[in-house]
Amino acid sequence: MNRSERGWRRPQSYHHGNLKEVLLEAARKLIEQYGPTGFSLTEAARLAGVSPAAPYRHFRDREALLAEVARAGFERFAARLDMAWNNGVPTPLTAFENLGRAYLAFAREEPASYTVMFETGLRPGTEGETIPAAERAFDILQKAAAALCRQLPESERPPVKLMSLHLWAISHGVATLFAQGGLAAGKAPLKSEEILESAVLIYLQGLGILPGGNETPKSI
Protein backbone atom coordinates (compact mmCIF):
# COMPACT_ATOMS: atom_id res chain seq x y z
CA MET A 1 0.00 0.00 0.00
CA ASN A 2 1.33 3.37 -0.92
CA ARG A 3 1.49 6.60 0.99
CA SER A 4 -0.41 9.52 -0.41
CA GLU A 5 -3.35 7.26 -1.01
CA ARG A 6 -6.86 8.59 -0.59
CA GLY A 7 -5.59 12.09 0.14
CA TRP A 8 -4.81 11.52 3.82
CA ARG A 9 -1.11 12.18 3.11
CA ARG A 10 0.92 13.83 5.80
CA PRO A 11 2.32 17.03 4.31
CA GLN A 12 5.61 15.31 3.62
CA SER A 13 5.26 11.63 4.24
CA TYR A 14 7.91 8.98 4.47
CA HIS A 15 10.54 9.63 7.09
CA HIS A 16 11.41 13.25 6.58
CA GLY A 17 9.94 13.49 3.13
CA ASN A 18 11.89 14.98 0.29
CA LEU A 19 14.87 15.91 2.39
CA LYS A 20 17.16 16.08 -0.61
CA GLU A 21 15.16 18.91 -2.14
CA VAL A 22 14.86 20.69 1.19
CA LEU A 23 18.61 20.51 1.73
CA LEU A 24 19.29 21.94 -1.72
CA GLU A 25 16.93 24.79 -1.02
CA ALA A 26 18.59 25.46 2.34
CA ALA A 27 22.01 25.38 0.70
CA ARG A 28 20.88 27.91 -1.88
CA LYS A 29 19.66 30.21 0.84
CA LEU A 30 22.99 29.98 2.66
CA ILE A 31 25.08 30.35 -0.49
CA GLU A 32 23.13 33.50 -1.25
CA GLN A 33 24.40 34.90 2.03
CA TYR A 34 27.89 33.50 2.38
CA GLY A 35 28.98 32.43 -1.07
CA PRO A 36 29.62 28.91 -2.36
CA THR A 37 32.79 28.41 -0.34
CA GLY A 38 31.38 30.01 2.76
CA PHE A 39 28.27 27.94 3.27
CA SER A 40 28.24 25.09 5.74
CA LEU A 41 26.75 21.63 5.39
CA THR A 42 26.02 21.52 9.09
CA GLU A 43 24.06 24.73 8.94
CA ALA A 44 22.13 23.56 5.90
CA ALA A 45 21.10 20.50 7.89
CA ARG A 46 20.09 22.69 10.81
CA LEU A 47 18.02 24.85 8.47
CA ALA A 48 16.31 21.73 7.15
CA GLY A 49 15.62 20.59 10.69
CA VAL A 50 17.68 17.41 10.61
CA SER A 51 20.84 16.19 12.27
CA PRO A 52 24.23 17.06 10.75
CA ALA A 53 24.66 13.45 9.65
CA ALA A 54 21.45 13.33 7.65
CA PRO A 55 22.76 14.99 4.47
CA TYR A 56 25.17 12.10 4.01
CA ARG A 57 22.23 9.85 3.09
CA HIS A 58 21.75 12.00 -0.01
CA PHE A 59 25.16 13.43 -0.89
CA ARG A 60 28.57 11.86 -0.72
CA ASP A 61 30.06 15.02 0.77
CA ARG A 62 29.89 18.77 0.80
CA GLU A 63 31.34 19.01 -2.69
CA ALA A 64 28.70 16.68 -4.11
CA LEU A 65 25.90 18.83 -2.76
CA LEU A 66 27.45 21.89 -4.36
CA ALA A 67 27.74 20.05 -7.66
CA GLU A 68 24.09 19.10 -7.47
CA VAL A 69 23.13 22.73 -6.85
CA ALA A 70 24.92 23.60 -10.09
CA ARG A 71 23.48 20.70 -12.05
CA ALA A 72 19.90 21.26 -10.94
CA GLY A 73 20.39 24.97 -11.53
CA PHE A 74 21.43 24.45 -15.14
CA GLU A 75 18.46 22.13 -15.56
CA ARG A 76 15.98 24.79 -14.52
CA PHE A 77 17.95 27.47 -16.39
CA ALA A 78 17.80 25.54 -19.66
CA ALA A 79 14.11 24.74 -19.20
CA ARG A 80 13.33 28.36 -18.56
CA LEU A 81 15.31 29.67 -21.51
CA ASP A 82 13.75 27.07 -23.76
CA MET A 83 10.27 28.07 -22.67
CA ALA A 84 11.02 31.76 -23.23
CA TRP A 85 12.53 31.23 -26.66
CA ASN A 86 9.50 29.14 -27.59
CA ASN A 87 10.99 28.11 -30.91
CA GLY A 88 11.09 31.69 -32.11
CA VAL A 89 7.34 32.17 -31.97
CA PRO A 90 5.73 34.55 -32.73
CA THR A 91 8.80 36.27 -34.25
CA PRO A 92 12.49 35.66 -33.68
CA LEU A 93 12.96 39.16 -32.37
CA THR A 94 10.23 39.14 -29.74
CA ALA A 95 11.13 35.59 -28.76
CA PHE A 96 14.70 36.75 -28.36
CA GLU A 97 13.63 39.57 -26.11
CA ASN A 98 11.77 37.06 -23.98
CA LEU A 99 14.92 34.98 -23.84
CA GLY A 100 16.90 37.89 -22.48
CA ARG A 101 14.30 38.64 -19.84
CA ALA A 102 14.23 34.99 -18.80
CA TYR A 103 18.00 35.03 -18.43
CA LEU A 104 17.89 38.01 -16.09
CA ALA A 105 14.91 36.67 -14.17
CA PHE A 106 16.76 33.46 -13.42
CA ALA A 107 19.87 35.28 -12.27
CA ARG A 108 17.77 37.44 -9.99
CA GLU A 109 15.52 34.74 -8.59
CA GLU A 110 18.21 32.13 -8.10
CA PRO A 111 21.37 34.10 -7.41
CA ALA A 112 22.90 31.22 -5.49
CA SER A 113 22.35 28.74 -8.31
CA TYR A 114 23.63 31.24 -10.84
CA THR A 115 26.77 31.92 -8.83
CA VAL A 116 27.60 28.27 -8.34
CA MET A 117 26.89 27.59 -12.01
CA PHE A 118 29.21 30.25 -13.34
CA GLU A 119 31.68 31.08 -10.62
CA THR A 120 35.21 30.49 -11.75
CA GLY A 121 37.71 28.65 -9.68
CA LEU A 122 35.19 26.14 -8.41
CA ARG A 123 35.16 22.41 -9.04
CA PRO A 124 38.84 21.66 -8.47
CA GLY A 125 38.38 17.90 -8.86
CA THR A 126 35.59 18.13 -11.36
CA GLU A 127 37.92 18.94 -14.23
CA GLY A 128 36.49 18.22 -17.61
CA GLU A 129 33.15 16.98 -16.39
CA THR A 130 30.49 18.57 -18.46
CA ILE A 131 26.92 19.29 -17.44
CA PRO A 132 24.49 18.32 -20.21
CA ALA A 133 21.94 20.93 -19.21
CA ALA A 134 24.62 23.60 -19.52
CA GLU A 135 25.18 22.56 -23.11
CA ARG A 136 21.45 22.67 -23.73
CA ALA A 137 21.24 26.17 -22.33
CA PHE A 138 23.96 27.42 -24.61
CA ASP A 139 22.41 25.59 -27.56
CA ILE A 140 19.21 27.53 -27.09
CA LEU A 141 21.14 30.77 -27.28
CA GLN A 142 22.84 29.54 -30.40
CA LYS A 143 19.58 28.50 -32.04
CA ALA A 144 18.18 31.94 -31.30
CA ALA A 145 21.22 33.65 -32.77
CA ALA A 146 20.95 31.52 -35.87
CA ALA A 147 17.30 32.39 -36.31
CA LEU A 148 18.09 36.08 -36.09
CA CYS A 149 20.88 35.66 -38.62
CA ARG A 150 18.53 34.06 -41.08
CA GLN A 151 16.94 37.46 -41.54
CA LEU A 152 20.09 38.60 -43.31
CA PRO A 153 21.15 37.69 -46.83
CA GLU A 154 23.48 34.73 -46.59
CA SER A 155 26.58 36.65 -47.57
CA GLU A 156 26.18 39.12 -44.72
CA ARG A 157 25.65 36.64 -41.89
CA PRO A 158 28.15 36.79 -39.06
CA PRO A 159 29.60 33.60 -37.56
CA VAL A 160 26.78 32.28 -35.38
CA LYS A 161 29.07 30.92 -32.71
CA LEU A 162 30.82 34.23 -32.22
CA MET A 163 27.52 36.04 -32.17
CA SER A 164 26.27 33.67 -29.46
CA LEU A 165 29.35 34.34 -27.35
CA HIS A 166 28.74 38.07 -27.68
CA LEU A 167 25.14 37.78 -26.61
CA TRP A 168 26.01 35.48 -23.75
CA ALA A 169 28.68 37.88 -22.51
CA ILE A 170 26.31 40.84 -22.62
CA SER A 171 23.59 38.92 -20.77
CA HIS A 172 26.04 37.61 -18.19
CA GLY A 173 27.55 41.03 -17.67
CA VAL A 174 24.22 42.73 -17.18
CA ALA A 175 23.00 39.91 -14.93
CA THR A 176 25.96 39.96 -12.57
CA LEU A 177 26.48 43.71 -12.53
CA PHE A 178 22.94 45.00 -12.45
CA ALA A 179 20.39 42.26 -11.88
CA GLN A 180 21.84 40.77 -8.74
CA GLY A 181 22.46 42.85 -5.66
CA GLY A 182 26.05 43.78 -6.47
CA LEU A 183 28.20 46.84 -6.62
CA ALA A 184 26.48 48.52 -9.49
CA ALA A 185 22.90 47.56 -8.75
CA GLY A 186 22.10 50.95 -7.28
CA LYS A 187 24.33 52.87 -9.66
CA ALA A 188 22.24 52.30 -12.72
CA PRO A 189 19.35 54.62 -13.41
CA LEU A 190 17.51 51.86 -15.25
CA LYS A 191 16.19 48.39 -14.70
CA SER A 192 18.57 45.67 -15.80
CA GLU A 193 16.03 44.49 -18.37
CA GLU A 194 16.13 47.86 -20.05
CA ILE A 195 19.91 47.95 -20.05
CA LEU A 196 20.13 44.50 -21.61
CA GLU A 197 17.44 45.14 -24.18
CA SER A 198 18.88 48.43 -25.35
CA ALA A 199 22.39 46.98 -25.56
CA VAL A 200 21.16 44.05 -27.62
CA LEU A 201 19.14 46.26 -29.91
CA ILE A 202 22.17 48.39 -30.66
CA TYR A 203 24.24 45.26 -31.20
CA LEU A 204 21.69 43.85 -33.63
CA GLN A 205 21.61 47.16 -35.48
CA GLY A 206 25.36 46.87 -35.79
CA LEU A 207 24.89 43.55 -37.51
CA GLY A 208 22.24 45.01 -39.78
CA ILE A 209 19.61 42.66 -38.42
CA LEU A 210 17.63 45.60 -37.19
CA PRO A 211 17.16 48.85 -39.07
CA GLY A 212 19.26 51.43 -37.26
CA GLY A 213 17.92 54.62 -35.76
CA ASN A 214 21.33 56.24 -35.85
CA GLU A 215 23.63 54.56 -38.21
CA THR A 216 22.53 55.29 -41.78
CA PRO A 217 25.21 57.93 -42.04
CA LYS A 218 24.08 60.53 -44.48
CA SER A 219 21.26 59.07 -46.45
CA ILE A 220 18.69 61.57 -47.71
Added chain:
Amino acid sequence: MNRSERGWRRPQSYHHGNLKEVLLEAARKLIEQYGPTGFSLTEAARLAGVSPAAPYRHFRDREALLAEVARAGFERFAARLDMAWNNGVPTPLTAFENLGRAYLAFAREEPASYTVMFETGLRPGTEGETIPAAERAFDILQKAAAALCRQLPESERPPVKLMSLHLWAISHGVATLFAQGGLAAGKAPLKSEEILESAVLIYLQGLGILPGGNETPKSI
Protein backbone atom coordinates in the same frame (compact mmCIF):
# COMPACT_ATOMS: atom_id res chain seq x y z
CA MET B 1 69.53 57.60 10.79
CA ASN B 2 67.40 55.86 8.30
CA ARG B 3 67.48 52.31 7.06
CA SER B 4 68.20 51.82 3.39
CA GLU B 5 70.99 54.34 3.67
CA ARG B 6 74.10 53.85 1.57
CA GLY B 7 72.58 50.85 -0.19
CA TRP B 8 73.45 48.33 2.48
CA ARG B 9 69.70 47.66 3.02
CA ARG B 10 68.68 44.18 3.98
CA PRO B 11 66.27 42.98 1.32
CA GLN B 12 63.34 43.87 3.53
CA SER B 13 64.49 45.87 6.48
CA TYR B 14 62.68 46.84 9.63
CA HIS B 15 61.19 43.97 11.57
CA HIS B 16 59.58 41.89 8.89
CA GLY B 17 59.57 44.63 6.32
CA ASN B 18 56.46 45.38 4.34
CA LEU B 19 54.38 42.68 5.90
CA LYS B 20 51.14 44.40 4.98
CA GLU B 21 51.88 44.12 1.28
CA VAL B 22 53.07 40.54 1.65
CA LEU B 23 49.89 39.58 3.47
CA LEU B 24 47.73 41.14 0.78
CA GLU B 25 49.63 39.23 -1.87
CA ALA B 26 49.26 35.98 0.08
CA ALA B 27 45.56 36.64 0.51
CA ARG B 28 45.16 37.18 -3.22
CA LYS B 29 46.87 33.89 -3.91
CA LEU B 30 44.56 32.07 -1.52
CA ILE B 31 41.42 33.82 -2.73
CA GLU B 32 42.35 32.77 -6.23
CA GLN B 33 42.17 29.18 -5.05
CA TYR B 34 39.37 29.18 -2.50
CA GLY B 35 37.29 32.25 -3.18
CA PRO B 36 36.85 35.30 -0.99
CA THR B 37 34.81 33.53 1.67
CA GLY B 38 36.97 30.44 1.62
CA PHE B 39 40.35 31.96 2.32
CA SER B 40 41.81 31.92 5.80
CA LEU B 41 43.64 34.64 7.65
CA THR B 42 45.71 32.06 9.47
CA GLU B 43 46.89 30.49 6.25
CA ALA B 44 47.71 33.87 4.76
CA ALA B 45 49.94 34.50 7.77
CA ARG B 46 51.54 31.10 7.32
CA LEU B 47 52.18 31.88 3.66
CA ALA B 48 53.80 35.15 4.65
CA GLY B 49 55.97 33.35 7.17
CA VAL B 50 54.60 35.04 10.29
CA SER B 51 52.57 33.97 13.28
CA PRO B 52 48.75 33.95 13.07
CA ALA B 53 48.61 36.98 15.34
CA ALA B 54 50.82 39.14 13.16
CA PRO B 55 48.15 40.26 10.68
CA TYR B 56 46.30 42.00 13.48
CA ARG B 57 49.03 44.63 13.59
CA HIS B 58 47.93 45.71 10.10
CA PHE B 59 44.25 44.84 9.80
CA ARG B 60 41.47 45.09 12.34
CA ASP B 61 40.12 41.71 11.34
CA ARG B 62 39.60 39.32 8.46
CA GLU B 63 36.94 41.52 6.93
CA ALA B 64 39.23 44.54 6.93
CA LEU B 65 41.91 42.68 5.00
CA LEU B 66 39.34 41.66 2.42
CA ALA B 67 38.17 45.26 2.12
CA GLU B 68 41.75 46.37 1.58
CA VAL B 69 42.20 43.79 -1.18
CA ALA B 70 39.21 45.35 -2.92
CA ARG B 71 40.32 48.92 -2.35
CA ALA B 72 43.88 48.38 -3.50
CA GLY B 73 42.54 46.37 -6.44
CA PHE B 74 40.36 49.25 -7.59
CA GLU B 75 43.32 51.56 -7.18
CA ARG B 76 45.50 49.54 -9.55
CA PHE B 77 42.51 48.90 -11.83
CA ALA B 78 41.79 52.60 -12.22
CA ALA B 79 45.46 53.43 -12.75
CA ARG B 80 45.73 50.82 -15.42
CA LEU B 81 42.60 51.86 -17.25
CA ASP B 82 43.66 55.48 -17.09
CA MET B 83 47.05 54.65 -18.57
CA ALA B 84 45.48 52.62 -21.36
CA TRP B 85 42.93 55.26 -22.25
CA ASN B 86 45.72 57.84 -22.31
CA ASN B 87 43.33 60.71 -22.80
CA GLY B 88 42.14 59.34 -26.09
CA VAL B 89 45.52 59.59 -27.78
CA PRO B 90 46.25 58.97 -30.58
CA THR B 91 42.61 58.50 -31.56
CA PRO B 92 39.56 57.77 -29.41
CA LEU B 93 38.97 54.49 -31.17
CA THR B 94 42.46 53.01 -30.75
CA ALA B 95 42.64 54.35 -27.20
CA PHE B 96 39.32 52.67 -26.55
CA GLU B 97 40.62 49.39 -27.84
CA ASN B 98 43.57 49.69 -25.48
CA LEU B 99 41.13 50.35 -22.67
CA GLY B 100 39.31 47.10 -23.39
CA ARG B 101 42.52 45.12 -23.50
CA ALA B 102 43.64 46.64 -20.21
CA TYR B 103 40.33 45.66 -18.63
CA LEU B 104 40.77 42.03 -19.65
CA ALA B 105 44.43 41.97 -18.70
CA PHE B 106 43.61 43.11 -15.20
CA ALA B 107 40.88 40.50 -14.79
CA ARG B 108 43.25 37.81 -15.97
CA GLU B 109 46.32 38.87 -14.01
CA GLU B 110 44.52 39.67 -10.78
CA PRO B 111 41.55 37.32 -10.72
CA ALA B 112 41.40 37.43 -6.93
CA SER B 113 41.29 41.22 -6.80
CA TYR B 114 38.73 41.30 -9.57
CA THR B 115 36.50 38.79 -7.82
CA VAL B 116 36.58 40.58 -4.50
CA MET B 117 35.98 43.90 -6.24
CA PHE B 118 32.88 42.80 -8.11
CA GLU B 119 31.49 39.75 -6.33
CA THR B 120 27.96 40.29 -5.19
CA GLY B 121 26.81 39.47 -1.72
CA LEU B 122 30.03 40.56 -0.12
CA ARG B 123 30.51 43.41 2.32
CA PRO B 124 27.49 42.82 4.53
CA GLY B 125 28.44 45.55 6.99
CA THR B 126 30.01 47.79 4.42
CA GLU B 127 26.68 49.05 3.14
CA GLY B 128 26.87 52.33 1.38
CA GLU B 129 30.59 52.79 1.72
CA THR B 130 31.95 53.81 -1.61
CA ILE B 131 35.45 53.25 -2.91
CA PRO B 132 36.82 56.38 -4.58
CA ALA B 133 39.03 54.43 -6.96
CA ALA B 134 35.98 52.49 -8.15
CA GLU B 135 34.34 55.75 -9.09
CA ARG B 136 37.46 56.84 -10.90
CA ALA B 137 37.55 53.61 -12.87
CA PHE B 138 33.99 54.05 -14.00
CA ASP B 139 34.64 57.69 -14.80
CA ILE B 140 37.36 56.70 -17.22
CA LEU B 141 34.95 54.45 -19.04
CA GLN B 142 32.45 57.26 -19.15
CA LYS B 143 35.00 59.75 -20.47
CA ALA B 144 35.92 57.28 -23.19
CA ALA B 145 32.30 56.74 -24.12
CA ALA B 146 31.77 60.50 -24.30
CA ALA B 147 34.80 60.93 -26.56
CA LEU B 148 33.47 58.30 -28.92
CA CYS B 149 30.08 59.95 -28.93
CA ARG B 150 31.59 63.26 -29.95
CA GLN B 151 32.25 61.76 -33.34
CA LEU B 152 28.53 61.80 -33.98
CA PRO B 153 26.45 64.85 -34.81
CA GLU B 154 24.96 66.09 -31.56
CA SER B 155 21.42 65.06 -32.40
CA GLU B 156 22.39 61.43 -32.88
CA ARG B 157 24.35 60.94 -29.68
CA PRO B 158 23.08 58.25 -27.33
CA PRO B 159 22.91 58.86 -23.56
CA VAL B 160 26.54 58.56 -22.44
CA LYS B 161 25.68 57.01 -19.11
CA LEU B 162 23.66 54.21 -20.70
CA MET B 163 26.37 53.64 -23.26
CA SER B 164 28.94 53.31 -20.48
CA LEU B 165 26.81 50.76 -18.70
CA HIS B 166 26.56 48.76 -21.92
CA LEU B 167 30.29 48.78 -22.47
CA TRP B 168 30.96 47.94 -18.86
CA ALA B 169 28.57 44.99 -19.00
CA ILE B 170 30.15 43.63 -22.17
CA SER B 171 33.64 43.93 -20.74
CA HIS B 172 32.63 42.38 -17.45
CA GLY B 173 30.82 39.56 -19.17
CA VAL B 174 33.74 38.71 -21.42
CA ALA B 175 36.19 39.02 -18.55
CA THR B 176 34.36 36.68 -16.20
CA LEU B 177 33.22 34.17 -18.81
CA PHE B 178 36.24 33.95 -21.08
CA ALA B 179 39.28 35.71 -19.65
CA GLN B 180 39.40 34.01 -16.28
CA GLY B 181 39.61 30.25 -15.95
CA GLY B 182 35.90 29.62 -15.76
CA LEU B 183 33.31 27.42 -17.35
CA ALA B 184 33.50 28.82 -20.82
CA ALA B 185 37.21 29.54 -21.04
CA GLY B 186 37.87 26.43 -23.08
CA LYS B 187 34.62 26.60 -24.97
CA ALA B 188 35.46 29.63 -26.99
CA PRO B 189 37.43 29.26 -30.20
CA LEU B 190 38.90 32.73 -29.80
CA LYS B 191 40.93 34.74 -27.36
CA SER B 192 38.85 36.86 -25.03
CA GLU B 193 40.42 40.00 -26.45
CA GLU B 194 39.08 39.11 -29.89
CA ILE B 195 35.63 38.38 -28.53
CA LEU B 196 35.48 41.70 -26.69
CA GLU B 197 36.86 43.72 -29.56
CA SER B 198 34.50 42.26 -32.15
CA ALA B 199 31.50 42.70 -29.86
CA VAL B 200 32.38 46.32 -29.22
CA LEU B 201 32.96 47.04 -32.88
CA ILE B 202 29.54 45.70 -33.76
CA TYR B 203 28.03 47.70 -30.92
CA LEU B 204 29.69 50.89 -32.12
CA GLN B 205 28.49 50.21 -35.64
CA GLY B 206 24.99 49.94 -34.21
CA LEU B 207 25.40 53.42 -32.81
CA GLY B 208 26.71 54.69 -36.12
CA ILE B 209 30.03 55.64 -34.57
CA LEU B 210 31.77 53.21 -36.89
CA PRO B 211 30.86 52.71 -40.53
CA GLY B 212 29.11 49.36 -40.68
CA GLY B 213 30.16 46.49 -42.86
CA ASN B 214 26.72 45.05 -42.84
CA GLU B 215 24.14 47.51 -41.83
CA THR B 216 23.73 50.01 -44.68
CA PRO B 217 20.66 48.18 -45.86
CA LYS B 218 20.28 48.79 -49.54
CA SER B 219 22.40 51.79 -50.34
CA ILE B 220 24.06 52.03 -53.78
Added chain:
DNA sequence: TGTACATCAGTGAACGCGCGTTCACTGATGTAC
Protein backbone atom coordinates in the same frame (compact mmCIF):
# COMPACT_ATOMS: atom_id res chain seq x y z
C1' DT C 1 -4.71 -10.44 6.05
C1' DG C 2 -0.66 -11.45 8.96
C1' DT C 3 3.99 -12.19 9.99
C1' DA C 4 9.26 -12.08 9.36
C1' DC C 5 12.64 -9.90 7.42
C1' DA C 6 15.40 -6.46 4.67
C1' DT C 7 16.08 -1.93 3.63
C1' DC C 8 16.09 2.70 4.05
C1' DA C 9 16.45 7.39 6.08
C1' DG C 10 17.05 9.24 9.88
C1' DT C 11 19.54 10.07 15.06
C1' DG C 12 22.96 11.60 18.34
C1' DA C 13 27.34 11.38 20.07
C1' DA C 14 31.93 11.77 19.05
C1' DC C 15 36.48 12.71 16.54
C1' DG C 16 40.16 15.63 15.13
C1' DC C 17 40.99 19.96 12.94
C1' DG C 18 41.72 24.64 11.60
C1' DC C 19 39.70 28.81 12.29
C1' DG C 20 39.46 33.90 14.17
C1' DT C 21 40.84 36.33 17.78
C1' DT C 22 43.04 37.68 22.50
C1' DC C 23 46.74 38.16 25.52
C1' DA C 24 50.90 39.07 27.84
C1' DC C 25 55.29 39.18 26.11
C1' DT C 26 59.77 40.69 23.71
C1' DG C 27 63.16 42.53 21.12
C1' DA C 28 64.25 45.70 17.44
C1' DT C 29 63.77 50.43 15.96
C1' DG C 30 63.20 55.43 16.48
C1' DT C 31 63.67 59.64 19.40
C1' DA C 32 64.87 63.15 23.08
C1' DC C 33 68.38 65.05 25.36
Added chain:
DNA sequence: TGTACATCAGTGAACGCGCGTTCACTGATGTAC
Protein backbone atom coordinates in the same frame (compact mmCIF):
# COMPACT_ATOMS: atom_id res chain seq x y z
C1' DT D 1 78.31 60.06 20.31
C1' DG D 2 75.88 57.82 24.16
C1' DT D 3 72.16 56.72 27.03
C1' DA D 4 67.09 56.20 28.56
C1' DC D 5 62.90 55.65 27.12
C1' DA D 6 58.72 55.05 24.06
C1' DT D 7 56.90 52.82 20.39
C1' DC D 8 56.24 49.56 17.14
C1' DA D 9 55.84 44.99 14.92
C1' DG D 10 56.38 40.86 15.83
C1' DT D 11 55.90 35.98 18.95
C1' DG D 12 53.73 31.93 20.87
C1' DA D 13 50.42 30.01 23.58
C1' DA D 14 45.79 29.70 24.45
C1' DC D 15 40.55 30.14 24.03
C1' DG D 16 36.14 28.66 22.42
C1' DC D 17 33.79 27.41 18.29
C1' DG D 18 31.80 25.33 14.32
C1' DC D 19 33.12 22.53 10.80
C1' DG D 20 33.13 17.93 7.93
C1' DT D 21 32.78 13.43 8.60
C1' DT D 22 32.27 8.62 10.95
C1' DC D 23 29.96 5.42 13.63
C1' DA D 24 26.84 2.33 15.75
C1' DC D 25 22.19 2.76 16.38
C1' DT D 26 16.94 2.79 15.59
C1' DG D 27 12.56 2.93 14.08
C1' DA D 28 9.62 3.47 10.10
C1' DT D 29 8.65 1.63 5.57
C1' DG D 30 8.45 -1.82 1.90
C1' DT D 31 8.36 -6.74 0.50
C1' DA D 32 8.02 -11.95 0.29
C1' DC D 33 5.33 -15.56 1.39
